[in-house]
Amino acid sequence: MKAIVYRQYGSVDVLKLEDVAKPIPKSDEILIRIHAAEATKSDCELRSFRFPVAWFWLPLRLAMGIRKPRRPILGSYFAGEVVAVGKDVSRFTVGDAIFGCTGLSMGAYGEYLCVSATATLVKKPNNLTYEEAAAVPLGGLNALHFMRRANIQKGETVVINGAGGSIGTFAVQLAKQMGAIVTAVDSGIKEDMLRQQGADHFVDYQKQDFAENDQAYDVIFDMVAASSYTKCIKSLKPKGRYLTANPTVYKMLRSLWTSKLSDKTAIFALAAEREDELMDLKKMIEAGEIRPVIGRVFEMQQVREAHVHVETEQRLGTVVLRITQ
């Protein structure tokens, strides 16, 4: 089968299209023909081994391979079709259209993928194409996790800092669904797209600091590692909640103090990517409440261009690789 492999860490030049052995499912696994995979910021970070938060480096290097990648096929978020099932699997049958995530075992940049039938997998929403469905699990699961933890009440004011990315575009839609008044913060080219997703207000971070505009908010969901913790906490109303998806050590330590010594709450988390939450997303998508935002679809052979597009941040939504038709 064809797959995009990377056998060393580095620039987009390490990504190569190769013929590799087609995997064979074990008794508790399913074999999936991958139709589409999201090209994520995290894929680019794992490829280059450069992260916005420095402490990620060591645990991830130990997990992913010290000298070179232990698992050479990137890709953790996908949509595809079940083409074989192991003898102990009853949850899926051949022909099921599914979407989901592989976690750190990756492998979705290849034509076929074997995963445990207990992985975070759900039948594809019936109103999405494979490309659209592949754009859901990363952004949707992370945004849903954090928006639920924020305990948003109707009419509350919510800032999504880094709103134009995979997670942020879902966070804007979910916060609106929860009844919030949403301020999206990102670069100016993303304003129209974010207003279409329901943002009530927009702040171009290249022109203005949302944490210095004399406004106070009930919730700040922050995906920007370099943002100022002190300014964010000062911008919260009493009983406000600050949530960060990209926690530096400094922010983690400060979070503990904030939650202990004030009426504000600071939360850092690595979102567990759970099947029940993926099922909730599927239902919301089928009910027409939320939708993935696709910036561009690239063919598998264009993977280098896709990564450059993600890394240079000119995209207006999620970037998807078409793996097989």
Ligand SMILES: NC(=O)c1ccc[n+]([C@@H]2O[C@H](COP(=O)([O-])OP(=O)(O)OC[C@H]3O[C@@H](n4cnc5c(N)ncnc54)[C@H](OP(=O)(O)O)[C@@H]3O)[C@@H](O)[C@H]2O)c1
């Ligand atoms: N905690 C978790 O469980 C978890 C899980 C997955 C990912 N993450 C991390 O969360 C981050 C967001 O993920 P993602 O996939 O949504 O990334 P993404 O798609 O790259 O989105 C990040 C967005 O933030 C914008 N941005 C950059 N600098 C900014 C600033 N100073 N102020 C406001 N916006 C800014 C970017 O726009 P421009 O660059 O165009 O300006 C981009 O639109 C990533 O760093 C990822 O590693 C955390």
